[in-house]
Amino acid sequence: MFGMSVFQSVLERLKSEEDIESAPAEATRVATPYAPAFDNTFAAESARSAAFGAVERAYLDASFVEPPPPPVMPNYLSRTTLADVAEELALVDGETQMTLAAKRRAFAALNHPDRLPAAFRANATVRMKLANMLIDEAAKQMRAINPAP
Numbered sequence: 001m002f003g004m005s006v007f008q009s010v011l012e013r014l015k016s017e018e019d020i021e022s023a024p025a026e027a028t029r030v031a032t033p034y035a036p037a038f039d040n041t042f043a044a045e046s047a048r049s050a051a052f053g054a055v056e057r058a059y060l061d062a063s064f065v066e067p068p069p070p071p072v073m074p075n076y077l078s079r080t081t082l083a084d085v086a087e088e089l090a091l092v093d094g095e096t097q098m099t100l101a102a103k104r105r106a107f108a109a110l111n112h113p114d115r116l117p118a119a120f121r122a123n124a125t126v127r128m129k130l131a132n133m134l135i136d137e138a139a140k141q142m143r144a145i146n147p148a149p
Contacts, residue, residue: 073120076110077116080123080126080127086130086134088107089103089131089135090103091103091138095138100138103135104131107127108128111127112124
């Protein structure tokens, strides 16, 4: 190792460790006329990992592991009428583009179907459609009253 670069000494050390590790594996190699030598250590490792996966599955399927409780729908998601959504948005005559956009974002943060469990997505979709319709109509009326220069 003296007189070698650091890289060469590391390569030599790795080679010597590889020779030591592969020595016992040589006894497990089987040569056939049809295929090169087959290393049985791979099969043993695969069997161990498969058994470990089976143990994990059995543990998770055990009766003492309780499934999480089903989600409970918040009360506001059951309010799916146009009047209910309009009341929650609290749109007024003096709205601006910025206030309408802020109300849309705040409403979507609580009601967007992608953010809720699958069981609540139908109600959330209805609520989002109504809110978007109301906000789009308010923006349209605002543009009609105050046309852009």
